[in-house]
Amino acid sequence: MKLAELRKLSIRKQFKIHFRLRNGMECVVSEHGIAQVPALKGIPDFNLEEELAAASEFLLEPVVVPDKKSDKKNPLKPRSVTRAELAGMTSAQSAAGAAPEHDEE
Numbered sequence: 001m002k003l004a005e006l007r008k009l010s011i012r013k014q015f016k017i018h019f020r021l022r023n024g025m026e027c028v029v030s031e032h033g034i035a036q037v038p039a040l041k042g043i044p045d046f047n048l049e050e051e052l053a054a055a056s057e058f059l060l061e062p063v064v065v066p067d068k069k070s071d072k073k074n075p076l077k078p079r080s081v082t083r084a085e086l087a088g089m090t091s092a093q094s095a096a097g098a099a100p101e102h103d104e105e
Contacts, residue, residue, distance in 0.1 A: 007033035
């Protein structure tokens with residue numbers, strides 16, 4: 001799973017995707033596909049692709065506001081997913097987004 005796939009998923013599903021870096025900081029991929037490390041104060045000494053490869057748990061935070069007809073007692077809640085679950089979501093998204101092939105006759 002690559003950062004680009006995570007960015008596409010966050011845009012399509014309107015999630016903020018959080019994962020921990022090995023140095024204890026957190027990376028957040030916004031619903032706009034922008035990867036940010038809020039605690040970062042200078043030039044990073046790490047590579048986000050490598051940190052993503054080492055991450056094993058992710059938090060998916062929905063940013064879509066439920067419409068007025070939705071049940072106010074059951075708002076969308078953040079949920080924790082494993083690497084395997086997230087990889088499944090990204091591969092399902094890329095398979096669904098692939099254009100069907102047509103044979104010209």
